[in-house]
Amino acid sequence: xxxxxxxxxxxxxxxxxxxxxxxxxxxxxxxxxxxxxxxxxxxxxxxxxxxxxxxxxxxxxxxxxxxxxxxxxxxxxxxxxxxxxxxxxxxxxxxxxxxxxxxxxxxxxxxxxxxxxxxxxxxxxxxxxxxxxxxxxxxxxxxxxxxxxxxxxxxxxxxxxxxxxxxxxxxxxxxxxxxxxxxxxxxxxxxxxxxxxxxxxxxxxxxxxxxxxxxxxxxxxxxxxxxxxxxxxxxxxxxxxxxxxxxxxxxxxxxxxxxxxxxxxxxxxxxxxxxxxxxxxxxxxxxxxxxxxxxxxxxxxxxxxxxxxxxxxxxxxxxxxxxxxxxxxxxxxxxxxxxxxxxxxxxxxxxxxxxxxxxxxxxxxxxxxxxxxxxxxxxxxxxxxxxxxxxxxxxxxxxxxxxxxxxxxxxxxxxxxxxxxxxxxxxxxxxxxxxxxxxxxxxxxxxxxxxxxxxxxxxxxxxxxxxxxxxxxxxxxxxxxxxxxxxxxxxxxxxxxxxxxxxxxxxxxxxxxxxxxxxxxxxxxxxxxxxxxxxxxxxxxxxxxxxxxxxxxxxxxxxxxxxxxxxxxxxxxxxxxxxxxxxxxxxxxxxxxxxxxxxxxxxxxxxxxxxxxxxxxxxxxxxxxxxxxxxxxxxxxxxx
Numbered sequence: 165x166x167x168x169x170x171x172x173x174x175x176x177x178x179x180x181x182x183x184x185x186x187x188x189x190x191x192x193x194x195x196x197x198x199x200x201x202x203x204x205x206x207x208x209x210x211x212x213x214x215x216x217x218x219x220x221x222x223x224x225x226x227x228x229x230x231x232x233x234x235x236x237x238x239x240x241x242x243x244x245x246x247x248x249x250x251x252x253x254x255x256x257x258x259x260x261x262x263x264x265x266x267x268x269x270x271x272x273x274x275x276x277x278x279x280x281x282x283x284x285x286x287x288x289x290x291x292x293x294x295x296x297x298x299x300x301x302x303x304x305x306x307x308x309x310x311x312x313x314x315x316x317x318x319x320x321x322x323x324x325x326x327x328x329x330x331x332x333x334x335x336x337x338x339x340x341x342x343x344x345x346x347x348x349x350x351x352x353x354x355x356x357x358x359x360x361x362x363x364x365x366x367x368x369x370x371x372x373x374x375x376x377x378x379x380x381x382x383x384x385x386x387x388x389x390x391x392x393x394x395x396x397x398x399x400x401x402x403x404x405x406x407x408x409x410x411x412x413x414x415x416x417x418x419x420x421x422x423x424x425x426x427x428x429x430x431x432x433x434x435x436x437x438x439x440x441x442x443x444x445x446x447x448x449x450x451x452x453x454x455x456x457x458x459x460x461x462x463x464x465x466x467x468x469x470x471x472x473x474x475x476x477x478x479x480x481x482x483x484x485x486x487x488x489x490x491x492x493x494x495x496x497x498x499x500x501x502x503x504x505x506x507x508x509x510x511x512x513x514x515x516x517x518x519x520x521x522x523x524x525x526x527x528x529x530x531x532x533x534x535x536x537x538x539x540x541x542x543x544x545x546x547x548x549x550x551x552x553x554x555x556x557x558x559x560x561x562x563x564x565x566x567x568x569x570x571x572x573x574x575x576x577x578x579x580x581x582x583x584x585x586x587x588x589x590x591x592x593x594x595x596x597x598x599x600x601x602x603x604x605x606x607x608x609x610x611x612x613x614x615x616x617x618x619x620x621x622x623x624x625x626x627x628x629x630x631x632x633x634x635x636x637x638x639x640x641x642x643x644x645x646x647x648x649x650x651x652x653x654x655x656x657x658x659x660x661x662x663x664x665x666x667x668x669x670x671x672x673x674x675x676x677x678x679x680x681x682x683x684x685x686x687x688x689x690x691x692x693x694x695x696x697x698x699x700x701x702x703x704x705x706x707x708x709x710x711x712x713x714x715x716x717x718x719x720x721x722x723x724x725x726x727x728x729x730x731x732x733x734x735x736x737x738x739x740x741x742x743x744x745x746x747x748x749x750x751x752x753x754x755x756x757x758x759x760x761x762x763x764x765x766x767x768x769x770x771x772x773x774x775x776x777x778x779x780x781x782x783x784x785x786x787x788x789x790x791x792x793x794x795x796x797x798x799x800x801x802x803x804x
Contacts, residue, residue, distance in 0.1 A: 167422050167776050169789045172576040173277040178795050179259075182281045185577070186620050190627035197222035200626050201634050203370055203385040205357045205412055207234030209329070209607060210590030211391030212336035213614030219343030221619060226383060227340070227349055230356040230375055230407065230721075234337050238393055238405045239610065242329030243543065244452035245313065245321035246293075246607040248286035253310055257318040259283045266605065267796050269315040269495050270570070270598020271748035271764060273428070273772075276795055277577060278595045282605075285612040290322055292615055296335035299324050301539075311455050311539075315495040315602040315803075326450050326543040332607055336614070355381075357412045358649045358724065360388065360419045360586065361635075361642050367416075367586035368635040371645050373653070375721060378714040380649055382637035386629055387585045387622060390416060391614065394569035394591040396429060398729045398736065399681065400673025402566035403435055403448035409725035410732050413573050413592050421581040422774040422787060424574035424594035426732065427740035430601055430749045431682045432567030433499035436550055436560075437519040444666070446565040447550055449522070450543055451603040454492045456527035456536065457560070459483050459503070461520050465510035471521055471559050482506055490803040497600045497749045497762075498803060500564035504682055505760065507563065519561035528556065564682060568606060570597045570749065571739075574774045574789075578621035579613060582774075585625060589613040594772070599748025653713050656723040661706035665722045668703045672696065672726070672733060680737050685753050689741040693734065697782060700730040731781035738775075742786065745769045757800075766798050 174185040192200070200223050204215040207229040215227040231237060251257040262283040267274060294300060294308070300322050301309040310319040324331040343349040354375045361369040361382075369384040395410035396402040417423045434449045460481045462474055482502055484491045494502075503520050506512070513519050528536055533556060537544070544555045551561070573581045573588040575595050580587050590610035597605065635641065675695050679688035703726070711717040746755040746762035747769070755763040772789040 167582045167774070167787055169422070169574065169582070169774055169787055170576060171275065171789060172578060173275065174577065178276060178280050181277050182284060189620065189624040192623040192627050192630070194222055196630055198224065199631065200224065201226070201385040202387050202389060202622070203383055204228070204389045204391065205370065206237070206391035206393065206592070207231070207340070208237035208239035208391060208393060208590065209333055209336055209610035210592070210614045211389070212237070212333065212340045213611050214389055214391060214589055214618050215349050216336060216339035216343050217615050217619045218622070219346070219348035222348065225343070225349040226352065226385065228352045228355050228357060228370075228372060230354060232353055234340060234351070235333060237333060238408050239333045239607070240330040241403070241405065241448065242607050243326045244450035245311065245323035245328050245604040246289065246332065247313065247320050247602070247604045248290040248322055248608070249283055249320060250287060250290060252307055253319045255318045257320050259287070261318065262286060262320065264796055265316050266596070266602060267598070268801060269602040270600050271762065271801060272598065272766070272770070272793065272796070272798050273425070273747055273791065274596055274598030275791065276793060281617070282596050282609060282612050285616045286608055288616055289608060289611045293332055293335050293611070296339065298331050298335045301325065311452060312493055313603040314451055314454060314493045314499065316493070317490070321452070321604040323452060325538070326452065326540050329607055332611065336611070356721065357415070359415045359645050361645045362419045362583060363635055363639065363641040366584040369637065369642060371642070371649050373649070376716050378712070378717070380646060382642045382646060384634040384637050384642070386626055386634055387587065389587045389589060389618065390573065390592050391589040392592050394572065395729070395732060396566045396569050398672070398733050399566040399676050400670050401438065401443065401446050401677070403432060403446050404567075406445055409728070411725050411728045413588065414728040414732055416573060416581065416583065416586060418777050419583065420777065421583045421586060422574040422776050423571070423735060424772050424774045425571035425739065426736040426775065427680070427743060427750050428570035428599050428748065429566060429736070430496055430568040430570060431500040431564040433496055433503055433564045434522065434562050435565035435567070436547065437514055437516065437563040439516070447546070448565070448567065449547060449560060449562060451496070453522060453540060453543060453560070456531070456539070457492065457522040457524050458526060459492050459499070459520055459522055459562075461506045461511040461513060471513070471523070480506075480511070487803045494803045495600055495602060497751075500682060501751060501760070503564055514561045519563040521559035522562045523559035524555060525559070566677070566681070568601050570594065570599060570601055574772065578624065579618055580621070580625065587618060587622065589618060599750055652724065653720065656707065656709045656720060657713060659705070659707050659709070661708045663706050663708060665707060665709065665719055665726050668699065668707060669722070669726045669729070671699055672729060675699070676733055676736070680733075680740050683751050683753050684740045686741060689737050692737045693741070693782070696730060696733050696737070703727070703730060734781045735775055735784055738784065739773055742773065743769055762801070764800070770798070
């Protein structure tokens with residue numbers, strides 16, 4: 165049955181939509197909240213803040229993480245900062261300007277109403293986190309400090325040195341553990357969701373596997389919340405933690421949740437370049453470094469002199485040259501493509517000539533080493549440990565790498581997917597960033613969704629099921645899903661092939677990076693759509709997973725995740741092929757300006773591309789949600 169996409173955007177002026185919507189929704193009174201059970205999957209910023217807030221309100225909450233502690237969620241890797249329109253610097257910032265910068269930064273491919281709400285809630289997030297004790301940097305007079313980030317000409321990014329995500333996660337973690345101590349939240353660690361249970365068209369529970377002893381369990385609730393992050397590890401090499409995966413949202417997609425804009429993936433410009441082809445992960449250097457670092461390459465192609473031996477006159481500060489208004493603080497997609505053009509033209513630096521320089525010499529001369537150390541020292545230390553190069557003495561080497569995914573499960577204004585009772589928060593949904601996410605906006609969205617949106621909107625759904633018990637786990641709907649999970653797990657173990665899971669994952673990643681990475685072409689995408697299914701069939705027939713299911717078995721964990729990546733990769737390529745334009749992080753080489761910039765086709769593609777599962781990952785059904793721009797004028801992005 166074809167999905168009907170109803171975004172449920174409230175009527176009325178943009179600035180009043182969220183307040184009016186909160187008043188119009190049905191409420192669940194405090195006594196009745198205790199009658200509802202909510203399942204939350206994921207304990208990053210979105211999941212931990214949601215579980216803590218729902219527990220505080222009185223709901224019965226079960227929260228699941230495959231980590232040994234919620235503190236290990238990948239949110240800790242978001243180092244640079246979190247945006248908020250506080251205008252502490254009195255430099256012209258406002259809620260509307262943050263809204264506008266986010267819409268523009270996403271290349272006009274996101275919903276106005278969702279983005280404006282995000283900008284509004286940014287003010288609340290900073291107050292909440294400060295009250296929790298998050299140690300934001302402060303100015304001499306005691307006010308919270310700000311720094312600049314890409315895609316903005318104001319200073320609105322709050323930060324805690326180079327570990328903002330970690331400090332914000334600790335704040336959400338302590339709020340979560342307070343509810344665990346009170347008994348309103350039950351925490352399941354080392355437990356992975358392997359499938360969603362749907363009954364009568366609505367989400368009623370999940371099936372999980374204990375990663376230590378292999379036990380498969382059923383869990384029932386009135387609603388299910390997925391806050392499981394993004395899917396950049398489909399590329400194998402990415403900045404994501406190795407365990408980050410798409411299984412939770414992909415299993416939900418297979419159960420009927422539309423998957424929106426899967427091709428909208430972000431290549432982060434500030435990553436340590438790969439050192440050899442056997443590397444299994446890439447390390448991100450925070451975008452905050454672009455505040456004080458200057459990016460350059462030698463003007464002469466093939467110049468392999470040490471960077472400090474290259475005179476200023478022989479350096480090309482290409483971002484400053486190409487985009488003088490924003491310079492080194494252009495959005496990530498713009499900076500990444502510019503760096504790629506430099507390397508492709510033979511100006512790459514480093515042993516493999518696969519990077520560009522990020523140089524702090526000018527900033528150290530201007531501000532002093534102590535000031536730079538106060539801002540970035542932990543990042544500098546991390547870089548030196550990895551590369552054995554001291555960035556206080558020589559420039560860092562950086563190059564773009566897969567990082568964030570703007571696509572995800574389609575959600576309406578209430579953050580509900582196309583399956584009633586199933587919600588998606590943070591990077592697991594598609595809602596706020598369009599075709600490109602501005603730096604320091606991921607933390608903002610995760611906390612806005614968890615602390616301030618879901619606690620309001622979920623009550624509107626639950627009110628309909630007052631005095632209705634959750635579906636018992638003994639119901640046949642749970643039995644069927646569990647049987648499928650057990651069959652899938654045993655299938656990986658019984659294949660007894662010759663190649664490891666990682667071998668297949670790496671080969672998939674090579675195809676995706678080549679044909680659906682920083683640049684895409686129709687012919688390349690056609691080639692990927694031929695190669696991926698063939699490699700997937702080989703995976704099914706020849707993967708070798710050692711060990712057993714009743715014990716700790718990381719190879720078995722990865723097998724299920726990579727299996728899902730194969731299916732997701734096909735939809736990503738189909739989405740990229742269908743979108744015959746360039747916008748944000750989606751760059752089709754056939755659609756570019758004479759200057760090499762993205763060329764949108766608003767008349768044909770100003771819509772959200774939501775894909776419905778048909779049973780065949782190679783032929784999903786496309787459903788379009790038209791995007792209307794009533795408050796901003798569609799225009800070509802310019803950062804010059």
